[in-house]
Amino acid sequence: MCKFNDHEEPAKNAGRRNFLFLLGNTTAWVAAGALLVPLFSATQAVAGEEAMPRLMDGNQRYVADSGAVKVTQLLKTSTSWDGQPLVYPRGAAQVTGMLVELSAGAETGWHLHPVPSFALLLEGELEVTLKDGSKKRLKAGEAVAEVVGTWHNGRNPGYTPAKLVVFYAGVEEMPLTTPAARPLQ
Known part of the structure; x- marks a missing residue:
């Protein structure tokens, strides 16, 4: 500690x-x-x-x-990776952190986030596809501000598991993720 x-x-x-x-x-x-x-x-x-x-x-x-502490900035942005401005929701703030693991070849399924989220890919590869076909590919060590209110699907195109840490800047009683009712493509 x-x-x-x-x-x-x-x-x-x-x-x-x-x-x-x-x-x-x-x-x-x-x-x-x-x-x-x-x-x-x-x-x-x-x-x-x-x-x-x-x-x-x-x-x-x-x-x-x-000299035992080293600080390296991994991400500083005011927009998500698709260029949209980040806007924090109103209400009682609640930050949630998660470790997400995708097996080789696995997909998240189409979903959206109603709140800003920020991810750091610890291991493996991740490819995120938007409904319009735009793609973002991440390698281990890369950080990203995820898209907000935009349908997307994450896929591990690699041969090893992908692990990422995701922090959501939400509010109490608001979901972090909304899955699509049916496939979008």
Whole structure:
């Protein structure tokens, strides 16, 4: 478990107190790193300290000071991959993260997402086809802002499983995915 220093005076620590990471495996670290980069850049510096918050390891040492933390931006966009602007739904925010696995040759089936979602392909390949025939092909390590309100089908064209982490920026009581009632092609 990594958390920010709780041993400083409250006023000095207030700018960093809102971050707490409970990450237990590599997949979670990769996913969190991909999506938390904007949070790190938005952290305000306490007077006389650096803008990047200092994380503490289990031995209460500052790991950022030792160079043990590396942040790589994987995605920064205001549009989905089809060029449409991202618009967050109104309501009580609810973020949902999922690990999605597709066997070699498997398809998701036609569906749409009524809320913005962001994916990082951890392993394998993924090809997404829109109803109009447009395609997006992803390789391991690539991130994408998925299409919103657009019918699409995901397919693993490879010979190994495809694994992706997907985070949905939704609202309470709203579905994340709506499957098509019948095939669209």
